Amino acid sequence: MDLERHQNLHTIIMLREVIRKWWRAELHLVDRNGVVLEWQKGGDIPPTPNACCRLSLTSREGLRRCNQSVRQLHEQFRANRRLRRALVHPCHLQFSLVGAPLYVHDEYEGFLLVEGFLREPLSGREQELLKARVRELQPGAPDVERAVERLPVLGDTNLEKLSDLLEYGASEIAAYEAERARKEERSIQALSRDTGETYRFEDIIGRSGAMQEIFKLLEKVSNSEATVLINGESGTGKELVARAIHYNGPRRQGPFVVQNCSAFNDNLLESALFGHMRGAFTGAMRDKKGLFEVADGGTFFLDEVGDMSPALQVKLLRVLQEGTFLPVGGTHSREVDVRVIAATHKDLGEMVKRGEFREDLYYRINVIRVHLPPLRDRRDDLPLLVDHFLRKHHREGQRARGLSSEAMALLGTYAWPGNVRELENEIERLLVLGGDLELLPAELISSRIRDAVTPGGSSFLTARATGRLHEAVETLEREMIHQGLLRTGNNKSRLARELGISRSNLILKIAKYGLDKGLPPDAEADA
Numbered sequence: 001m002d003l004e005r006h007q008n009l010h011t012i013i014m015l016r017e018v019i020r021k022w023w024r025a026e027l028h029l030v031d032r033n034g035v036v037l038e039w040q041k042g043g044d045i046p047p048t049p050n051a052c053c054r055l056s057l058t059s060r061e062g063l064r065r066c067n068q069s070v071r072q073l074h075e076q077f078r079a080n081r082r083l084r085r086a087l088v089h090p091c092h093l094q095f096s097l098v099g100a101p102l103y104v105h106d107e108y109e110g111f112l113l114v115e116g117f118l119r120e121p122l123s124g125r126e127q128e129l130l131k132a133r134v135r136e137l138q139p140g141a142p143d144v145e146r147a148v149e150r151l152p153v154l155g156d157t158n159l160e161k162l163s164d165l166l167e168y169g170a171s172e173i174a175a176y177e178a179e180r181a182r183k184e185e186r187s188i189q190a191l192s193r194d195t196g197e198t199y200r201f202e203d204i205i206g207r208s209g210a211m212q213e214i215f216k217l218l219e220k221v222s223n224s225e226a227t228v229l230i231n232g233e234s235g236t237g238k239e240l241v242a243r244a245i246h247y248n249g250p251r252r253q254g255p256f257v258v259q260n261c262s263a264f265n266d267n268l269l270e271s272a273l274f275g276h277m278r279g280a281f282t283g284a285m286r287d288k289k290g291l292f293e294v295a296d297g298g299t300f301f302l303d304e305v306g307d308m309s310p311a312l313q314v315k316l317l318r319v320l321q322e323g324t325f326l327p328v329g330g331t332h333s334r335e336v337d338v339r340v341i342a343a344t345h346k347d348l349g350e351m352v353k354r355g356e357f358r359e360d361l362y363y364r365i366n367v368i369r370v371h372l373p374p375l376r377d378r379r380d381d382l383p384l385l386v387d388h389f390l391r392k393h394h395r396e397g398q399r400a401r402g403l404s405s406e407a408m409a410l411l412g413t414y415a416w417p418g419n420v421r422e423l424e425n426e427i428e429r430l431l432v433l434g435g436d437l438e439l440l441p442a443e444l445i446s447s448r449i450r451d452a453v454t455p456g457g458s459s460f461l462t463a464r465a466t467g468r469l470h471e472a473v474e475t476l477e478r479e480m481i482h483q484g485l486l487r488t489g490n491n492k493s494r495l496a497r498e499l500g501i502s503r504s505n506l507i508l509k510i511a512k513y514g515l516d517k518g519l520p521p522d523a524e525a526d527a
């Protein structure tokens, strides 16, 4: 357990300040072995507000005695797992310690400690005795008189408050660690999905006839080593399908490498694909591996293969036929074992006819063809995809269960030029804007989409004549409040008067619809 990290938690920093200010005492974290984190640093002990403790801790013998007291308290906690409340323990020099045990995932991890306070004021004689003992530890120390005069004294009530604060600090650390574990678990899951499971066929969503045909084909394709050509408009899921083929096939343990052939100019693309030798061109300071070598033993997804220059088409053909290539500036060819999956939104057959794409390469990569239909041709898949993306981009604690029937109808009418990617982005945006709404209303859909479906856009709200009445009423209510907040500059009293409802009712509705984000401050409330 990294207690250093806990030192910097906001709660712990605040607690430390409060304890210093109210009781002139110091908060420490003690680890599961009973070691005070800050006292480990040898002579580098941070200044504690209690000057007597400071003098004691900076002497070897004083530090030993303090450590001993801390260890005794630690032993009590360790020996009894049922002790979950703060305990007070005597220290030397007539001081006391208080500690609250820290349990993370039900394991004892140490305790929060405050040292250096008296339980009762000292009599004159006791003060003299204390001064003498401090001087024994630190002969010649100045200001011992003053240090003893300013000692913090904590009666029962104060000690109770301090104990509560320490227990609160311990519970905050435990909550922080629980949240961290949850996050780690989530990112491990995400990582493991990323290395295979995400790309199961189940993650390709679609039940339309066209998609059913594709699934059948993918089952066969994955188990083979054949080169695949995926055809489809941008955003139809070409890369998703390529990954699924790789991660469901015999090369799943090997790398999956992606390169978009339209992203670079010819020279850069050649060097990216095949690598280069040092000095091959200005700026080539050292040998560099190409992506074909990186993909050795795995799959190389070449996106937009139709944008490759004729010179590179020749090189690609050679890798496909012989498994060899020459790095830029190289004299010896290299050998690789790579499965190629190529993709394009262009009609390669037509390009061959026009002489823009090599015929031999076309036949070499077109062994198996997968055609991904655009979203507008498989609208049956829309509800499934919407549902999938709502789940994919749902944030913890968010209420959104779905889209209102009106919103769904709107999406169903749109032409989706950007295909599934555009739909995914739209759902992600709706989830952000929808705040805590259970059903995401049509009014939140991008104006680009609304205008395309119902030119003029805003007529959508008034034109509505179907669907559930309570949904329609909620949509209208939300819209009126939203517009009103913008119009009045978040003046809730004025808006409540305009709407004919009480201010508190308005505030409740604003919270219900998640409209309180991004508005200017309510000047009246501030006043």
Ligand SMILES: Nc1ncnc2c1ncn2[C@@H]1O[C@H](COP(=O)(O)OP(=O)(O)OP(=O)(O)O)[C@@H](O)[C@H]1O
Binding pocket: 203, 204, 205, 206, 232, 233, 234, 235, 236, 237, 238, 239, 240, 241, 303, 388, 420, 421, 424
């Ligand atoms: N059938 C599908 N099921 C689930 N998600 C999909 C589907 N099709 C596409 N997506 C999602 O849409 C987004 C775009 O998909 P992808 O990048 O695979 O498309 P592409 O055809 O390769 O696009 P481009 O040609 O622009 O590179 C990704 O987030 C992908 O997960």
